[in-house]
Amino acid sequence: MSxxxxxxxxxxxxxxxxxxxxxxxxxxxxxxxAQGSAWPNKPIRLIVPYTPGGFTDQMARxxxxxxxxxxxxxVLIENKPGAGSMIGVDAVAKSAPDGSTFGxxxxxxxxxxxxxxxxxxDARKDLTGVSLMGISPLVAAVPLDAPFKTAQExxxxxxxxxxxxxxxxxxxxxxxxxxxxxxxxxxxxxxxxIPYRGAAPALTDLIGGQIQLFFDAATGLINMGxxxxxxxxxxxxxxxxxxxxxVPTFIEQGFKNFTGSTWAGVIAPAGTPRDILRxxxxxxxxxxxxxxxxxxxxxxxxxxxxxxxxxxxxxxVAENAKWGKVIREGGIKPD
Numbered sequence: 001m002s003x004x005x006x007x008x009x010x011x012x013x014x015x016x017x018x019x020x021x022x023x024x025x026x027x028x029x030x031x032x033x034a035q036g037s038a039w040p041n042k043p044i045r046l047i048v049p050y051t052p053g054g055f056t057d058q059m060a061r062x063x064x065x066x067x068x069x070x071x072x073x074x075v076l077i078e079n080k081p082g083a084g085s086m087i088g089v090d091a092v093a094k095s096a097p098d099g100s101t102f103g104x105x106x107x108x109x110x111x112x113x114x115x116x117x118x119x120x121x122d123a124r125k126d127l128t129g130v131s132l133m134g135i136s137p138l139v140a141a142v143p144l145d146a147p148f149k150t151a152q153e154x155x156x157x158x159x160x161x162x163x164x165x166x167x168x169x170x171x172x173x174x175x176x177x178x179x180x181x182x183x184x185x186x187x188x189x190x191x192x193x194i195p196y197r198g199a200a201p202a203l204t205d206l207i208g209g210q211i212q213l214f215f216d217a218a219t220g221l222i223n224m225g226x227x228x229x230x231x232x233x234x235x236x237x238x239x240x241x242x243x244x245x246x247v248p249t250f251i252e253q254g255f256k257n258f259t260g261s262t263w264a265g266v267i268a269p270a271g272t273p274r275d276i277l278r279x280x281x282x283x284x285x286x287x288x289x290x291x292x293x294x295x296x297x298x299x300x301x302x303x304x305x306x307x308x309x310x311x312x313x314x315x316x317v318a319e320n321a322k323w324g325k326v327i328r329e330g331g332i333k334p335d
Contacts (some may be wrong), residue, residue, distance in 0.1 A: 008180050039099045039276050043074040046266075047095075047103045049088020051081045055217055055300075057262035059133055060104040062296065066287035084108060084173065084334065087269075093121035097271035102130060102280065107175040107262045107323070110316055113322035114174040129312030130266035131281040132305040133288050134297055137261045138179050138215040139235030139247065141203075141230040145210055151234045151253045154213065157299045158189035166192040167213040168202030172335045176202075176215045178323050179236055180262025181330045183215075183250075186258055195335065203209060206230060217262050218243060218301020236260040263305070265312055277309045 046064065046301040050056045060077050063258055068077045080088035085108050092103035100149040113123055121127065140151065148154040156166040169177035172195050184191055197221050206214045207229050214230075215240030218241055223246070234250045235241055236259050250258045266284055268277060287293055299306050309316075326332070 040073040045101045047088050048079050049085035056106050063287045070283045090120045093126035095269050097269040101275040103267045110319035111323040114327045131284040132312045133264040134302040135263040136217045136302040139218045139221050140234045143209045155187045155189050162190040166211045168194050168211040170199045175262040179215050182326050241301050
């Protein structure tokens, strides 16, 4: 039986058929693969390395519902406090880098790299930034009956009376401690550090006059200031807080470049796929910058942030350098 020669028409039909079948197969393969690897395909853990109720926990819960809605998956808050946040952060570092586990950290995360000689994780190798959520500048408060009513008067008094001004903190190496230490280093004023186990007892002693200065996040001082229990003398930020419009920044009062804050950001285990990091970063950014979220953050004295993983990593590098210098120059050691 003789074979019919291939004509240009039959060749064209075969090419089209093969192309169509091959194209369909090529399209089907990624579709099947995508169905198996679509993210998120299981509940997401947000590990908070502190107890419920604090600033870190509040920030995590503020984005929890938004993430659940936007990602279509359950988002679970898991509090793992202890060891200056190291227990919770270590749990993030040792989690599978599959997009099912993230952590919410604050300023202590950056300071710990210089504060502790050895950590159970390597922040640069084991973890990666996802997105900065918000920045909460610290506010300085003094007793109502203190012999100074402004930041400049405080420094003049401290210089004239070395050792008579005591300041409280929520523990060695906390953002409160390091910000006050930076204030000391920049002004040359000698003040005595009194560490407490948390902000609440420090604030109690401030009201009672046992200490003369206490920096804290605005959320812990707003009501105390409005109720006339303490005097708020400055905000460690480049701009005033909308919730405290009458409290000037330290920069306004002549303390050049003096800033200090706590902040919250999302981290992930190193090796988490970049497309997952970017998706999570995009969603966090949309949530914290939304019109619904802005007034809630401002009421806490927090500026919305957001941003890419690369931007948050650069922010962490700058924070590590800033507070590492304060720790070294102040000879600060952990509890």
